[in-house]
Amino acid sequence: MKMYWSYLRILFKSIAQYRLSFWLLAVGQSLTPLTGFAGIYFMFERFGQLRDWQFYEVALCFAVVHLSYTLCEAFARGFDTFSTLVVNGGFDRLLVRPRSTLVQVLGSRFEFARVGRISFSLILLFWAIGNLDIAWTAAKVVTLLLMIVSGMAIVAGIYIVTASLCFWTVEGLEIANIFTDGGREMAQYPLNIYGKWVKVFFTYVIPYGCVNYLPLLYILDRTQGSGWLYMLTPLVGVVFLLPCLLIWRFGVKHYCSTGS
Amino acid sequence: MITLNGISKSFKVAKRSAGLRQAAKALFVREHTIVEALRDITFSIGKGEIVGYIGPNGAGKSTSIKVMSGILVPDRGSCEIMGYTPWKERTAYVKQIGVVFGQRSQLWWDVPVIDSFELLRDIYKIPTQVYRANVDLLTETLDLASLLPTPVRQLSLGQRMRCEIAASLLHDPQVLFLDEPTIGLDAVSKIAVRHFIQTINKEKGITVVLTTHDMNDIEALANRILMIGHGRLLYDGSLGELRRRFGAQKTITVEYREHSLPVRVEGAELLSWTAERAMFTVDTSRCKVADAIAQLSEQLELVDVAVEATPIDEIIVQLYKEHSL
Incomplete structure (x- = not known):
């Protein structure tokens, strides 16, 4: 942990060398989710509601998804851009250092410029909460935090799997964006507005639904029966991460025995 | 400290051939060649x-x-x-x-x-x-x-x-x-x-x-x-x-007072010759450097003598050649 902190410090110092570029990126990047959100806003302006979902409920959903996604992009950037590390041989360097490859890759990049998007998502989150009439309990706050953390775990898991594929090939990995960017675009609306196969895929295969839609029902008091189950569904996201880490370990082993 | 015993390592390298048709074919069937990067390496340090x-x-x-x-x-x-x-x-x-x-x-x-x-x-x-x-x-x-x-x-x-x-x-x-x-x-x-x-x-x-x-x-x-x-x-x-194996040859460069005819030295080979300067290579297994210089000084009025070993680069080139690399 101390070492990860040292990594962050040195990366921050690097960024500080390019001040203007940093601010431009930070501001520019925060505009991307803004346009996405504007789309939702104007849609509700026109149609009033989506299925039985109100504007601020969808806004909350949107904010949570974007927050966990951007946080993950910032922290797990090393995995997102892992192919460069393999291509330029930087991974060899990591292997001759006495720390786990996972921590070192995490520490190799941190996208500070995401601070723009993160703050946009936070503002949106609090704005949506402020306009919703939710009876907050400790359990609901925990659920909300779990949603964010588990969402990060899922995106990180996909990044790690994609990065692991780099050990075999560094070509054609764009396909993973279907699951990260695509998944995010899906998950920013409540899952029940989609068709059945979409629901099944994003609940059981890549469990965005479990960390977003289901616990959201609990927070908004839309659940039937026991709330506990809904509250704890975000943990599925953490479970999702485990096989991803196994794939990573397998990939590292494979790299060691093929090299270059 | 370091011991390697019979280390072998081979890589599978995808064959890439020129031509659009070949490239298209490579999309479906990849031919591989095995490159043996290390074969039975044994040493200790x-x-x-x-x-x-x-x-x-x-x-x-x-x-x-x-x-x-x-x-x-x-x-x-x-x-x-x-x-x-x-x-x-x-x-x-x-x-x-x-x-x-x-x-x-x-x-x-x-x-x-x-x-x-x-x-x-x-x-x-x-x-x-x-x-x-x-x-x-x-x-x-x-x-x-x-x-x-x-x-x-x-x-x-x-x-x-x-x-x-x-x-x-x-x-x-x-x-x-x-x-x-x-x-x-x-x-x-x-x-x-x-x-x-x-x-x-x-x-x-x-x-x-x-x-x-x-x-x-x-x-x-x-x-x-x-x-x-x-x-x-x-x-x-x-x-x-x-x-000792490859560097048995030495180069002798001599400078002398003007001399009109090339001299001959037993056991040495003349590389270059001017009226004031000459270069010989001596195979030390056949002729000692001292003998070669002695022969030279009998025939010439020497001003300067330099003896050099074959440069290490040339030895390596010879070694590579011997193993046809």
Whole structure:
């Protein structure tokens, strides 16, 4: 942990060398989710509601998804851009250092410029909460935090799997964006507005639904029966991460025995 | 210290052929060729040795270094370094070694060198006192004082290489692997780097394995040469022995008062001739250098005599030729 902190410090110092570029990126990047959100806003302006979902409920959903996604992009950037590390041989360097490859890759990049998007998502989150009439309990706050953390775990898991594929090939990995960017675009609306196969895929295969839609029902008091189950569904996201880490370990082993 | 026994390693390389049709075909069926990078490499290196690892490009030098530093797992054979098998106990093992890839940096590009050193301190968990002492020592011997506060991207190649080597020694490794440490350096930096490698070898007893194409590195540093070609170990021995095998020829250059006719020397071959200067090669197994000079002084009024050994580069070329590399 101390070492990860040292990594962050040195990366921050690097960024500080390019001040203007940093601010431009930070501001520019925060505009991307803004346009996405504007789309939702104007849609509700026109149609009033989506299925039985109100504007601020969808806004909350949107904010949570974007927050966990951007946080993950910032922290797990090393995995997102892992192919460069393999291509330029930087991974060899990591292997001759006495720390786990996972921590070192995490520490190799941190996208500070995401601070723009993160703050946009936070503002949106609090704005949506402020306009919703939710009876907050400790359990609901925990659920909300779990949603964010588990969402990060899922995106990180996909990044790690994609990065692991780099050990075999560094070509054609764009396909993973279907699951990260695509998944995010899906998950920013409540899952029940989609068709059945979409629901099944994003609940059981890549469990965005479990960390977003289901616990959201609990927070908004839309659940039937026991709330506990809904509250704890975000943990599925953490479970999702485990096989991803196994794939990573397998990939590292494979790299060691093929090299270059 | 380092023992390799029957290490073999082969890579599967996808065949790429020219032509659009071939490229289209390659989308579906890939033909592979097996490249045997290392074949049955066996040697051992004792503590405190400096070993030069040489061979033409693509001979397997870097692959050997990667196997020894635990980056690659060989197909067959065993390797034991300080009691570890490099690719098995990676984290415990790499604490004991330093690795410098001459063509790749291990420093963080945009920040001052000292920041990289501090991060390495945390990565290797170097105790503060040890770290201080090492930084002081390295700063002094490598003359880094003015470089430490400079961002790496502003350093010249020679300056950077000094910092790279320092960075790989912060954690007191017992073995240092240097993959082409002098590549692209100017003469002054080369000498500084060589001198430093000698110093740490002598003072700290660090075992050094270095690959290089610069035979002067070998001449200045290595008391032992390992030559590899086509993945096989072709020569293992001292530079002196190599000299005796291939360097039996000496070149004698003589200058003299004007003399109109070429002279003949028994056992020596005339290379060039002017009225005031001549060059001979002498095969020392057939004729002693002293005899050749004696013969020359009988016929000429000598002004100056110079005797040189065959340059190490030429010996290596002969060695490569012998193994048809």
